[in-house]
Amino acid sequence: MTNRIMGLIPLVAMLSASMLATGCQGSRAAIEVKTELIVYAASSLVGAFAELEIGFEEANPGIDVKTTFAGSQVLRFQIEQGGPADIFASANQDHMEALVGGGQITNSLIFAGNDLVVIVPKANPAGIQTFADLGQATLIVLGSENVPVGAYTRQLLDNAEQHFGEPFKKHVEARTVSLENNVRLVRTKVEMGEADAAIVYRSEAFSPRLTMIPIPEKLNARVRYPIGVLARSENPSQARTFIDYLLSTEGVQTLSSHHFLAVQ
CATH class of the missing domain: 3.40.190.10 (Periplasmic binding protein-like II)
Structure with missing residues (x-):
């Protein structure tokens, strides 16, 4: 009887250690789960936003940014058809204003210029x-x-x-x-x-x-880039954090390094 109990002690200890290790791994897995933030951005923003994504994720390790680049008109259509974006960055105000007017985006702001x-x-x-x-x-x-x-x-x-x-x-x-x-x-x-x-x-x-x-300034077009959070975004807080980063000193410097113009 005693020998049988003594023989079980190492087995119980091993099982306990295994369960503890599994529990720790499960805790780590839970901690490592990131919020996925989906950004729709105009084609002309590819280089700048790729770099911004790296800097933002380093500053916010709990957020994983997924960016889709296409023509602004294509992205607007995808949003109108229910595309799962959190943020929309357009190369002109017309497409943004259409989405604001349709209730897909509550408000927007200008974050960069171009010519x-x-x-x-x-x-x-x-x-x-x-x-x-x-x-x-x-x-x-x-x-x-x-x-x-x-x-x-x-x-x-x-x-x-x-x-x-x-x-x-x-x-x-x-x-x-x-x-x-x-x-x-x-x-x-x-x-x-x-x-x-x-x-x-x-x-x-x-x-x-x-x-x-x-092209002479007096003839040139006034290019402006608006950005906004979708009304149906499941991650509005993280989306606002991304926009705050975009407007920060680091964000403005990144945009400038890709030859975008600052806006007031």
């Missing part, structure tokens, strides 16, 4: 030196009218028409060979040598394969 520039291949086959020379290009790529960069480009061309005269806008439109659904696709066409020139955001123009040609 438009002309880009040409390094070899510059059309010999474009200034914005006024754009009409001499034979292969021009622009954003589609329904995407932010395309809408801003139309504003720019309207301004240029008033400044240079009607032929300027007509020459540009007549030489436009492709309309793209986001600014990254516009830039890629020029990088691949499929276009003599294109109009993109300044933040997209920094590439070793491109030359950037500035």
Whole structure:
């Protein structure tokens, strides 16, 4: 009897230790569970938001940011169809205002600015030196009218028409060979040598394969980036924490390093 009990003692001890270890592992697993924060962001924010995500997660280890990048019009449609986003960052105010008006987003704020520039291949086959020379290009790529960069480009061309005269806008439109659904696709066409020139955001123009040609401020479009938390977000507190980080000194410095403009 005594021997049998004594023989059970090591077994009980082993089982207890095993259960304790399992319990500790379970506790650690519970502690390591992170809140998933889903961000929908405009294509032109890819580089900046990828870096912001790293810095934010280091400062907030309990939050795992998952970012989807696409044209703002695509992301707006996905949100309207019930897409599971917590945050929406748009490349223009029209899409944001539509979502605020529809009740999908309660309010928004502007966190960054940009402007438009002309880009040409390094070899510059059309010999474009200034914005006024754009009409001499034979292969021009622009954003589609329904995407932010395309809408801003139309504003720019309207301004240029008033400044240079009607032929300027007509020459540009007549030489436009492709309309793209986001600014990254516009830039890629020029990088691949499929276009003599294109109009993109300044933040997209920094590439070793491109030359950037500035556009006069008096003609340029006023590009603004709004951000907002979805009304149906399951993580509104974490979403606000992300936006606070975006507006912090670290966030502003990251945006600036990717050539976005500060806004008041």
